[in-house]
Structure formats: structure tokens, C-alpha cells
Amino acid sequence: MASKWHPDTNPDGMVNLGTAENHLMLNDIADFINSKGLHLEGKDFDYGEGPWGSVRLRKGMAKFINRHFHPFSPVDADELTFANGCTSLFNMLRMTIADPEDGLLLSMPGYIAFPTDFSLLAKMKPVFVPFHGADQFSLDAVTHYEEAYRKAEESGTRIRALMLCNPHNPLGKCYPKETLIALMKFCQQRKVHLLADEVYAMSVYEVPEPSATPFISVLSFDYSRYINRDYLHFIYGMAKDFACGGLRMGALWTKNKELARAVATINQFRWPGQVDERVAAKILEDEEWLDSFLTKSRERLAASNKLARQLMDYAGIGYASGANAGLFFWIDLSPWLNEDDGKDDWEREERLVKRMLENKVFLTNGKGQASERPGFFRPVFSREERMLREGFRRLVNTLEEN
Amino acid sequence: MASKWHPDTNPDGMVNLGTAENHLMLNDIADFINSKGLHLEGKDFDYGEGPWGSVRLRKGMAKFINRHFHPFSPVDADELTFANGCTSLFNMLRMTIADPEDGLLLSMPGYIAFPTDFSLLAKMKPVFVPFHGADQFSLDAVTHYEEAYRKAEESGTRIRALMLCNPHNPLGKCYPKETLIALMKFCQQRKVHLLADEVYAMSVYEVPEPSATPFISVLSFDYSRYINRDYLHFIYGMAKDFACGGLRMGALWTKNKELARAVATINQFRWPGQVDERVAAKILEDEEWLDSFLTKSRERLAASNKLARQLMDYAGIGYASGANAGLFFWIDLSPWLNEDDGKDDWEREERLVKRMLENKVFLTNGKGQASERPGFFRPVFSREERMLREGFRRLVNTLEEN
Numbered sequence: 001m002a003s004k005w006h007p008d009t010n011p012d013g014m015v016n017l018g019t020a021e022n023h024l025m026l027n028d029i030a031d032f033i034n035s036k037g038l039h040l041e042g043k044d045f046d047y048g049e050g051p052w053g054s055v056r057l058r059k060g061m062a063k064f065i066n067r068h069f070h071p072f073s074p075v076d077a078d079e080l081t082f083a084n085g086c087t088s089l090f091n092m093l094r095m096t097i098a099d100p101e102d103g104l105l106l107s108m109p110g111y112i113a114f115p116t117d118f119s120l121l122a123k124m125k126p127v128f129v130p131f132h133g134a135d136q137f138s139l140d141a142v143t144h145y146e147e148a149y150r151k152a153e154e155s156g157t158r159i160r161a162l163m164l165c166n167p168h169n170p171l172g173k174c175y176p177k178e179t180l181i182a183l184m185k186f187c188q189q190r191k192v193h194l195l196a197d198e199v200y201a202m203s204v205y206e207v208p209e210p211s212a213t214p215f216i217s218v219l220s221f222d223y224s225r226y227i228n229r230d231y232l233h234f235i236y237g238m239a240k241d242f243a244c245g246g247l248r249m250g251a252l253w254t255k256n257k258e259l260a261r262a263v264a265t266i267n268q269f270r271w272p273g274q275v276d277e278r279v280a281a282k283i284l285e286d287e288e289w290l291d292s293f294l295t296k297s298r299e300r301l302a303a304s305n306k307l308a309r310q311l312m313d314y315a316g317i318g319y320a321s322g323a324n325a326g327l328f329f330w331i332d333l334s335p336w337l338n339e340d341d342g343k344d345d346w347e348r349e350e351r352l353v354k355r356m357l358e359n360k361v362f363l364t365n366g367k368g369q370a371s372e373r374p375g376f377f378r379p380v381f382s383r384e385e386r387m388l389r390e391g392f393r394r395l396v397n398t399l400e401e402n
Numbered sequence: 403m404a405s406k407w408h409p410d411t412n413p414d415g416m417v418n419l420g421t422a423e424n425h426l427m428l429n430d431i432a433d434f435i436n437s438k439g440l441h442l443e444g445k446d447f448d449y450g451e452g453p454w455g456s457v458r459l460r461k462g463m464a465k466f467i468n469r470h471f472h473p474f475s476p477v478d479a480d481e482l483t484f485a486n487g488c489t490s491l492f493n494m495l496r497m498t499i500a501d502p503e504d505g506l507l508l509s510m511p512g513y514i515a516f517p518t519d520f521s522l523l524a525k526m527k528p529v530f531v532p533f534h535g536a537d538q539f540s541l542d543a544v545t546h547y548e549e550a551y552r553k554a555e556e557s558g559t560r561i562r563a564l565m566l567c568n569p570h571n572p573l574g575k576c577y578p579k580e581t582l583i584a585l586m587k588f589c590q591q592r593k594v595h596l597l598a599d600e601v602y603a604m605s606v607y608e609v610p611e612p613s614a615t616p617f618i619s620v621l622s623f624d625y626s627r628y629i630n631r632d633y634l635h636f637i638y639g640m641a642k643d644f645a646c647g648g649l650r651m652g653a654l655w656t657k658n659k660e661l662a663r664a665v666a667t668i669n670q671f672r673w674p675g676q677v678d679e680r681v682a683a684k685i686l687e688d689e690e691w692l693d694s695f696l697t698k699s700r701e702r703l704a705a706s707n708k709l710a711r712q713l714m715d716y717a718g719i720g721y722a723s724g725a726n727a728g729l730f731f732w733i734d735l736s737p738w739l740n741e742d743d744g745k746d747d748w749e750r751e752e753r754l755v756k757r758m759l760e761n762k763v764f765l766t767n768g769k770g771q772a773s774e775r776p777g778f779f780r781p782v783f784s785r786e787e788r789m790l791r792e793g794f795r796r797l798v799n800t801l802e803e804n
Binding site: 043088244247 | 429441647676678
């Protein structure tokens with residue numbers, strides 16, 4: 001990719017509205033660590049307690065989950081396994097819960113990297129679930145999971161897992177409790193593992209729509225009434241809510257002891273670094289600071305989202321309503337797909353991406369995110385105001401040129 | 403494992419002479435980082451430049467290699483790929499240079515984790531090379547590699563690579579140049595990749611034997627006269643020479659662009675952490691400090707090795723002569739294998755390990771390290787004097803009880 005944009009030093013650089021990083025909170029994290037100091041000891045450079053995360057780190061994360069996810073039964077440090085990022089956990093989950101060519105149900109649209117995380121190396125087959133215009137957060141969604149399940153099994157693909165990304169990436173919405181329960185029941189009936197990725201759980205912000213669904217964790221109610229404990233697995237990491245993608249800290253929580261053991265066996269190739277561990281533990285342990293950090297983050301996300309919406313409204317660009325979570329939203333650029341740009345709308349979408357890059361703005365488009373319809377994009381708004389304005393200015397310029 | 407021994411706080415804990423960590427230098431690393439300070443910035447918490455290591459880190463490592471390994475042609479930062487530890491690199495190498503069930507030639511004895519690194523997940527078949535009493539560092543060794551190659555190919559296993567660990571783990575010896583050249587020629591002739599792991603290169607210390615072979619890197623002469631550049635791959639990491647196992651910093655150098663590209667594609671699951679990267683870069687960049695660190699390390703290793711030899715001599719335990727590298731040496735406990743302890747000497751060795759653990763001392767035994775003969779062990783001597791003395795005291799007690 002071209003060199004990064006900077007308002008003063010590199011005004012012609014690329015404005016990245018594609019990567020889901022929370023730029024709004026990066027300095028807060030750095031300042032916190034710098035002010036606290038790390039005070040490393042000799043043993044911090046050693047192999048430590050192994051690749052699954054030190055007791056200190058796992059205790060810190062368990063405490064955090066128990067405080068912020070309101071679990072029905074408290075999460076225990078022993079039930080957590082760390083790896084160098086959620087992406088590594090997904091890869092290991094595939095190797096442990098499924099055989100090559102087994103199917104993984106993924107909502108359309110879905111997080112751009114899920115298919116790679118599960119299929120690159122691990123050879124699990126992504127089975128995308130279309131909703132044909134139905135609301136995938138409503139109870140209606142289950143019919144569509146059923147349909148995709150049936151079709152896959154009929155064509156010889158055994159479905160082993162359902163990936164539930166809540167809050168949803170790229171849609172930025174949360175699932176209501178009744179839908180979570182319905183999906184649990186579906187998984188229970190079909191003996192399918194439910195992988196609950198809640199990596200954006202603390203990035204739920206205030207929006208004007210009163211109908212926006214608040215976040216509720218799968219851990220926060222007695223899920224064992226709907227799904228066998230061995231079939232629910234919870235994934236959380238520090239990349240999004242903590243603005244710490246660089247730390248490579250992903251955690252798996254599961255009650256399934258055999259699965260935990262299997263993951264531990266192959267964890268040595270996904271070993272997070274020790275100094276990063278110390279940093280992560282320091283962050284997780286300071287509750288007071290963390291509370292204020294998360295509050296600030298939600299306020300800044302709300303403000304940035306508000307500005308992004310205003311800019312979209314002003315440009316006449318439509319976006320999904322009710323989004324209140326994550327670092328992005330889902331916008332509809334299909335009216336700007338140019339007939340001269342290709343033989344179908346997917347080609348035209350691809351061409352639009354190229355035009356944006358020519359104008360030095362980068363957004364991820366729908367095709368890579370398994371959008372059902374062409375012309376959708378996922379701008380990331382967790383950027384400083386100047387960058388956000390400049391990015392949208394370039395986006396609008398691109399559309400106007402079209 | 404039982405709780406760690408500490409002379410004051412936990413005198414009944416387990417003395418670990420098994421894990422190859424350089425305890426002698428841990429505090430020096432911690433002090434250096436604490437005194438320098440990390441001064442983290444917001445961008446240090448972001449995804450950064452991707453999983454293969456930042457330009458800064460790769461430049462630091464290239465400079466280090468060029469200064470200390472005396473390469474015939476300078477190593478370029480672009481030719482390096484980082485992962486979260488050498489163990490992850492080995493795993494990726496297997497996935498890129500071979501198909502499942504292809505064979506990897508490994509010397510007997512050999513580093514305990516190579517078979518796992520290459521065969522767990524990656525399903526490469528370890529093909530052990532016995533030397534039947536011949537000196538595996540001499541030119542004679544090649545005949546034995548040839549023999550193992552021929553047998554494997556005859557039985558249907560295609561040999562794709564030879565693992566060359568120089569300095570050797572667990573033997574603690576270096577290969578002379580003529581043997582390196584002979585092995586290169588063998589690999590060239592058989593179209594076998596040569597994986598040169600030089601992770602102990604800077605841990606070569608002074609010993610009384612004038613015959614001990616000094617270290618020479620595969621990079622330090624014009625290897626392309628003997629082996630195609632695409633078939634030689636160099637692996638180095640910071641776990642041993644830098645006493646930084648916790649940082650998870652392993653680097654692959656190769657001229658084979660296709661291999662580098664293939665490794666880069668699957669590197670996302672082996673992403674080292676960003677703060678660990680900053681620490682690693684800081685270490686690599688301070689040449690003056692690093693020179694004095696490495697000198698100190700070699701002096702302390704020499705002193706510790708001298709003490710360990712004295713303790714062995716005093717106890718009448720034999721050890722391989724000419725060892726001058728690494729953090730361990732190879733000792734012969736076969737005279738203490740007790741007939742009542744099992745139906746053969748391998749069982750008796752296993753029982754001896756258990757007796758040691760009962761006496762709260764942990765050493766790795768030969769079986770797991772593909773020793774040709776039973777009764778050999780690899781004590782790690784890079785420990786503080788009190789710990790080393792206590793560990794050997796327990797070892798000798800165990801032998802006397804037998």
C-alpha cells in the first residue's frame with residue numbers, strides 16, 4: 001500500500017479507512033503504559049509459563065470479563081487460553097473442532113478474514129448464509145441458517161460450526177437475546193459448535209436511534225438451557241476494545257476440556273510475547289483507569305460515528321440504520337456503480353475500489369466481505385477528525401468523478 | 403511441573419536443568435530495557451507493518467547478522483521474515499518446502515523439539531540419521547546422511563530437507579567448514595533443502611581443549627559454489643544468544659523468493675507482538691552495549707561450563723569432549739542404569755528420569771533427543787552457581803541412591 005497519510009508531513013499519502021483499528025484511543029494506551037512504566041525483570045524475558053498465557057494474564061482477563069460481560073456464572077482464569085491474536089485462535093479452533101473440508105456457517109456479509117482464518121492452512125470450508133433481504137438479527141434469521149445447513153449437508157459438506165460475530169462485523173449491530181437463544185437451539189439440535197466472537201463488545205456507543213439493540217453477551221444468561229456447554233466457545237481479544245491490535249492478545253474461553261487440551265497442544269506456534277503479556281496484564285489490572293478508558297472510547301466512537309453519519313447524509317450516501325457498535329458502518333454505494341465500469345455490478349464495484357485507491361482513500365468493499373449485493377462498503381470511522389474528513393472528501397470526490 | 407526452586411524462598415522446589423534458557427544474562431537484558439525506557443507511542447499498539455516484522459526490526463537484525471556472522475555477501479533486511487519464534491518458522495518451513503509425509507533428515511541425537519515443530523500439524527516425517535559411533539562433525543558423517551537418505555527413499559519417503567543445527571543441540575559442538583561444505587554438496591546433489599539453524603551462534607565460549615571447533619556460519623563463505631541459493635535457508639532467533647525466549651523473535655533468511663512469499667502468506671498466525679518488537683529492535687540497535695553483553699555472556703557461560711565440568715569430574719561422570727557452544731552439554735549416565743529398573747536400558751533411563759524428578763531435579767534425557775544409545779542426558783549449565791551446584795548435588799544423590 002502507498003505511504004500513510006499525515007495532514008502535515010504526508011498530505012498526499014493514503015487515507016486508510018479500511019483497517020479496523022481504533023486510532024482514537026491509541027495514545028491513551030501508550031500514555032498509560034509510559035506513565036506506569038513496565039519495570040521489567042529478568043524472568044520477563046524467559047519462556048515464562050508457556051504459550052497459553054501466564055496465570056497473571058488469565059486472571060486479569062477473567063476479572064475483566066466478569067466485570068464487563070456480566071456472565072451468569074463467573075469465568076475462571078483456568079478456562080481461558082491465550083494465543084497471539086484471535087486470528088490464531090480461529091485457526092486452532094478449526095484444527096480441533098473440525099476435519100478438513102467440514103463446513104463453517106458464516107453470515108452474509110461477514111468479517112473479511114474469517115474465511116482465511118478458518119480455511120487457509122486449516123482447510124475448513126466457509127458456507128455463507130444469505131438472508132435474501134430478511135433481518136439477520138431477527139428470529140427470521142434462523143430459517144436461513146437452517147436452509148444453508150440443509151443445502152450444505154445435502155451436497156456432502158458436514159457443518160461443524162457457526163461463527164457468531166456479536167457485535168456484528170461489518171454491520172456494526174448487536175444481536176437481541178432471543179436471536180442468540182434461537183441460534184443456540186439451532187446449534188444444539190444440529191450438533192454444531194457455536195463460536196461466539198465478541199471482540200467488539202466494549203465498543204458499543206450511543207446513537208440517536210432508540211431502536212438500536214444493546215449488546216448482550218452469550219455468557220450473560222444461562223445458555224446451558226439451550227446449548228450443551230461443550231458446544232459454546234467464546235472468543236475475545238484486545239485488538240479492538242483496547243486499541244491494542246499490536247499486542248496480539250486473543251483469548252478463548254470454553255468449558256469443553258478436551259477442546260482446551262487440544263488447543264493447548266498446538267498453542268506453541270501461537271505464542272504471544274512476554275513483554276506484550278506484561279503490558280496486557282497491566283492494562284487489565286487497573287480497573288479504575290480501564291473504566292474511564294472504555295467510557296472515553298465509547299464517547300469518542302459516538303462522536304466520530306456522528307460526524308461520519310453527517311458526512312454521509314450530506315453526500316446523500318445511504319447506510320444501515322441501527323448500527324451502534326464496532327469501529328465501522330455499512331454504506332450503500334450501489335447508486336454510484338458505473339455501467340461503463342464492467343459487465344456486471346461486481347466488476348463495477350471492483351472498479352470503484354480502484355478509483356478510490358487512485359484518489360488515495362482505502363475502504364474495504366462488500367465482495368471480500370461476502371455481501372449479498374454489490375456496491376456496499378465498510379468505512380472505518382474510528383479516526384481523528386481531520387483524517388475522517390479527508391477520507392470522506394476523497395470518497396465523495398471519487399463518486400462525483402464517476 | 404512442581405514449583406520452581408529458589409535458594410531462599412523455595413529450597414524444596416524443582417531445580418530445572420532441562421530448559422535451555424540462559425539465566426546468566428536475563429537480568430542484564432531487563433536492566434538494559436529498564437534503563438533505556440521504551441517510550442511507547444500510539445502507533446506501537448496498532449497492527450503496525452504486518453506479521454513479518456517491521457522494517458526497523460528487520461534492519462536491526464540484518465545489521466546484527468552482518469556484524470557478527472561475517473557473511474560473504476551482506477544480508478539485506480528485505481530477505482528476512484520474522485515470526486513469533488523459531489519454532490513457528492520451522493512449522494511454516496515444513497508447510498512450504500514439503501508435502502505431508504515428506505521426510506526431514508535429523509541428526510542423532512538432535513534437538514528435542516524438531517520432530518514436533520515439523521511433524522505436529524505439519525505432518526512432515528522425521529528421518530533420524532544414526533552415526534554408529536562415527537564423529538558426526540567430521541566428513542565421515544556424510545556417508546551416514548547418504549545411507550539414511552537412501553533407506554528412506556527406498557521405503558517410499560521422499561526426503562525434502564536436512565536440518566543442520568550449528569552449534570549442535572544437544573552436543574554443544576560446532577561443525578568445521580569442510581563438513582558444512584560436504585553437507586551442502588550432499589543437499590545439492592539430492593535436491594534437498596538445507597535448513598541452517600544457528601540459534602546458538604553467539605553462545606560459543608572458551609574451553610581448555612584446543613581442539614574444540616570454532617563456530618563458522620554457513621553465510622560466511624561463498625556457499626553458492628556448493629549449493630543452489632534457493633536451497634539454503636538460515637534461521638536465527640533471540641531466545642538463546644540474547645536470553646530472550648519470551649520475546650518470541652525468530653527470523654528466517656532466504657534468497658528463495660517463492661519460499662519467502664509462501665511463508666509471508668501464512669505468517670498472520672505467527673505474528674510477534676509489537677511491544678516485544680520494540681524491545682527487540684532496541685536491543686539490536688545498540689551495538690556497543692550488545693558487544694559488551696555478548697562478551698559477558700560468553701565469559702559467564704565459560705565459567706559456568708567450567709564449574710559444571712568440575713562437578714561432573716568430581717562425581718566421575720563422563721561427558722562429550724570438545725563441546726564449546728550452547729547452554730548445555732551431553733553427559734553419559736549409562737553406568738548408573740540400574741538392571742532392576744526395567745527390561746532394557748531405555749526403560750531404565752526412563753526410570754532414572756523419574757528418580758531425578760523425585761529428587762526434584764529436572765534434566766532432559768536422551769530418548770526424547772533421539773540418542774542412539776540409552777543413558778545420555780543434557781544438563782543445562784547456564785544457571786547461577788547456587789542453582790547449578792544444588793542441581794548437580796541432587797543429580798549425584800540420585801545416582802548414589804540407585
